[in-house]
Amino acid sequence: MALAGGVGGAKLAQGLYRTLPPDSLTVLVNTADDFTLHGLRICPDLDTVLYTLAGLANRETGWGITADTFSTLEMLKRYGAAGTWFQLGDRDFATHIQRTQALAAGRPLSAVEAELAAALGVRARLLPMTDAPVATQVQTAAGLLDFQEYFVQRHHSDPVHGLTFAGIAAAAPAPGLAARLAEADAVVFCPSNPLVSIGPILAVPGLRDLLAAAPGPRVGVSPIVGGQAIRGPAAEMLATLGHEASAFGVAQLYAGLLDGLVIDEADAALAARIAGLGMQVRVAQTVMQDENDRETLARVVLAFCAELRGQAA
Amino acid sequence: MALAGGVGGAKLAQGLYRTLPPDSLTVLVNTADDFTLHGLRICPDLDTVLYTLAGLANRETGWGITADTFSTLEMLKRYGAAGTWFQLGDRDFATHIQRTQALAAGRPLSAVEAELAAALGVRARLLPMTDAPVATQVQTAAGLLDFQEYFVQRHHSDPVHGLTFAGIAAAAPAPGLAARLAEADAVVFCPSNPLVSIGPILAVPGLRDLLAAAPGPRVGVSPIVGGQAIRGPAAEMLATLGHEASAFGVAQLYAGLLDGLVIDEADAALAARIAGLGMQVRVAQTVMQDENDRETLARVVLAFCAELRGQAA
Numbered sequence: 001m002a003l004a005g006g007v008g009g010a011k012l013a014q015g016l017y018r019t020l021p022p023d024s025l026t027v028l029v030n031t032a033d034d035f036t037l038h039g040l041r042i043c044p045d046l047d048t049v050l051y052t053l054a055g056l057a058n059r060e061t062g063w064g065i066t067a068d069t070f071s072t073l074e075m076l077k078r079y080g081a082a083g084t085w086f087q088l089g090d091r092d093f094a095t096h097i098q099r100t101q102a103l104a105a106g107r108p109l110s111a112v113e114a115e116l117a118a119a120l121g122v123r124a125r126l127l128p129m130t131d132a133p134v135a136t137q138v139q140t141a142a143g144l145l146d147f148q149e150y151f152v153q154r155h156h157s158d159p160v161h162g163l164t165f166a167g168i169a170a171a172a173p174a175p176g177l178a179a180r181l182a183e184a185d186a187v188v189f190c191p192s193n194p195l196v197s198i199g200p201i202l203a204v205p206g207l208r209d210l211l212a213a214a215p216g217p218r219v220g221v222s223p224i225v226g227g228q229a230i231r232g233p234a235a236e237m238l239a240t241l242g243h244e245a246s247a248f249g250v251a252q253l254y255a256g257l258l259d260g261l262v263i264d265e266a267d268a269a270l271a272a273r274i275a276g277l278g279m280q281v282r283v284a285q286t287v288m289q290d291e292n293d294r295e296t297l298a299r300v301v302l303a304f305c306a307e308l309r310g311q312a313a
Numbered sequence: 314m315a316l317a318g319g320v321g322g323a324k325l326a327q328g329l330y331r332t333l334p335p336d337s338l339t340v341l342v343n344t345a346d347d348f349t350l351h352g353l354r355i356c357p358d359l360d361t362v363l364y365t366l367a368g369l370a371n372r373e374t375g376w377g378i379t380a381d382t383f384s385t386l387e388m389l390k391r392y393g394a395a396g397t398w399f400q401l402g403d404r405d406f407a408t409h410i411q412r413t414q415a416l417a418a419g420r421p422l423s424a425v426e427a428e429l430a431a432a433l434g435v436r437a438r439l440l441p442m443t444d445a446p447v448a449t450q451v452q453t454a455a456g457l458l459d460f461q462e463y464f465v466q467r468h469h470s471d472p473v474h475g476l477t478f479a480g481i482a483a484a485a486p487a488p489g490l491a492a493r494l495a496e497a498d499a500v501v502f503c504p505s506n507p508l509v510s511i512g513p514i515l516a517v518p519g520l521r522d523l524l525a526a527a528p529g530p531r532v533g534v535s536p537i538v539g540g541q542a543i544r545g546p547a548a549e550m551l552a553t554l555g556h557e558a559s560a561f562g563v564a565q566l567y568a569g570l571l572d573g574l575v576i577d578e579a580d581a582a583l584a585a586r587i588a589g590l591g592m593q594v595r596v597a598q599t600v601m602q603d604e605n606d607r608e609t610l611a612r613v614v615l616a617f618c619a620e621l622r623g624q625a626a
Binding site: 038039040068069071072073074075076078079080081089090091093094095097098100101104115116119120 | 351352353381382384385386387388389391392393394402403404406407408410411413414417428429432433
């Protein structure tokens with residue numbers, strides 16, 4: 001099982017999907033970025049993972065569908081619709097329309113995502129962390145911002161002084177999650193933002209206990225390389241929230257949860273400190289530029305998991 | 314004020330819009346074709362009138378927006394969505410998304426349509442016949458069909474043995490309609506299907522009385538020319554519902570409501586019979602091939618109205 005947020009997580013998830021028997025992979029996805037816009041329910045991380053595994057992802061932007069057009073959005077702008085700063089392509093709109101309709105009919109998000117994935121030929125199981133609505137809110141000098149307002153509209157330029165996952169207390173792990181974790185050969189924390197992508201997943205009540213009880217090894221990949229995130233505001237966010245903006249800071253957040261962490265060659269010097277947190281360290285090339293990199297990293301992660309399993313046996 | 318259904322009605326409405334001071338025209342539009350698809354509220358006649366007056370209408374199909382693309386619909390097909398036989402373009406989707414969101418926020422349809430029209434620069438007032446949901450159902454040998462199922466999915470090929478306007482008993486005339494009718498210089502029944510386009514408007518409780526009390530002359534244009542509808546199933550429907558499939562049959566349906574009827578040159582021989590129903594008759598070229606034809610017919614209609622006003626004075 002892989003835990004993933006958006007773009008970085010989806011890349012490793014795709015590497016795992018192509019390396020493993022495709023039916024065997026479950027991707028557990030953050031839903032705390034989800035929001036409602038134009039009356040439609042949008043799940044950015046689920047969509048990114050879905051489109052990436054389906055081979056439809058726009059490689060240049062990381063989000064959305066490749067070669068998508070923007071006619072619906074342009075027309076919504078003519079109508080003076082709010083929130084047109086959030087880019088939604090015409091094909092992408094279909095996903096939100098289909099999902100919104102299914103949710104309105106009373107179907108749980110987990111069932112809806114399974115159908116969307118099946119329709120696009122994705123054989124991995126896409127599992128939202130919960131069927132309940134959860135919403136990340138970001139504390140900034142400009143006030144409490146909704147996540148997409150912070151992230152997209154304001155280009156994640158506000159220093160973050162606090163995070164709230166509204167609704168998390170009432171959120172139960174998605175149906176089937178416990179059973180899949182109990183059967184998982186390994187659990188991989190993809191290189192997603194540990195605070196706003198993996199963080200909300202871990203904050204679902206009961207989920208840490210399920211992870212701790214999982215029989216397979218738990219291995220992470222640091223999204224911070226050389227003190228910088230490959231993409232997005234993870235490094236700045238770690239710093240302003242009082243963490244070290246490094247692979248070590250990531251390891252601290254995951255201490256007690258992970259058996260091993262893969263860090264980049266650029267961070268080899270941090271290996272000993274990280275090992276001191278009680279997890280094994282694997283140094284590798286972790287920056288995924290192309291599809292080959294995704295599979296190469298996936299193989300490194302899976303070999304690391306096999307090794308940890310061997311040690312435990 | 315002009316009463317209109319879809320394509321044929323929209324054409325004359327556009328002629329009137331271009332001939333009259335644009336702010337002075339109210340188009341009262343059938344909403345009994347409205348339906349919900351993909352979770353979105355779709356108002357085919359309002360949309361056709363809106364796009365036509367905004368200069369956006371697709372001239373080849375009559376419905377939808379010119380040069381629209383169909384990416385959203387294609388993707389919905391991939392998801393196995395129901396109802397993808399109903400063609401919806403990407404720009405067109407924006408209209409339904411914007412409307413659905415506004416309705417969900419509790420705004421009445423009449424207010425929503427006024428905003429959509431204003432956003433597209435349409436200065437005429439687009440008024441739905443009612444803010445209440447009304448749904449035409451068609452009795453056929455195949456059972457009771459929803460209107461779009463009959464009209465689009467089954468290509469209006471089933472003989473029609475009955476019509477029901479579900480919800481009509483609870484429908485009140487749209488806000489402002491009574492005031493606008495009381496001020497209207499004239500009322501024009503556009504050449505729309507008298508049974509399923511103009512019929513539902515006339516079936517709104519209280520609306521016939523409001524029309525009867527309107528001070529200006531009431532003039533119609535027959536949508537039946539030489540026993541055939543220019544477009545759509547009006548002729549067959551008149552026949553199977555026991556009416557004469559001719560301009561005379563149309564005149565019978567409007568007897569007592571209209572002061573005058575414009576019929577096509579092809580139907581000049583019917584003039585005396587129609588006059589016998591208590592309305593004056595004007596014979597003209599009524600088939601609108603291009604935009605000039607729309608304005609030419611509008612001028613004929615307006616001159617007829619002026620003449621009737623003069624007789625009354």
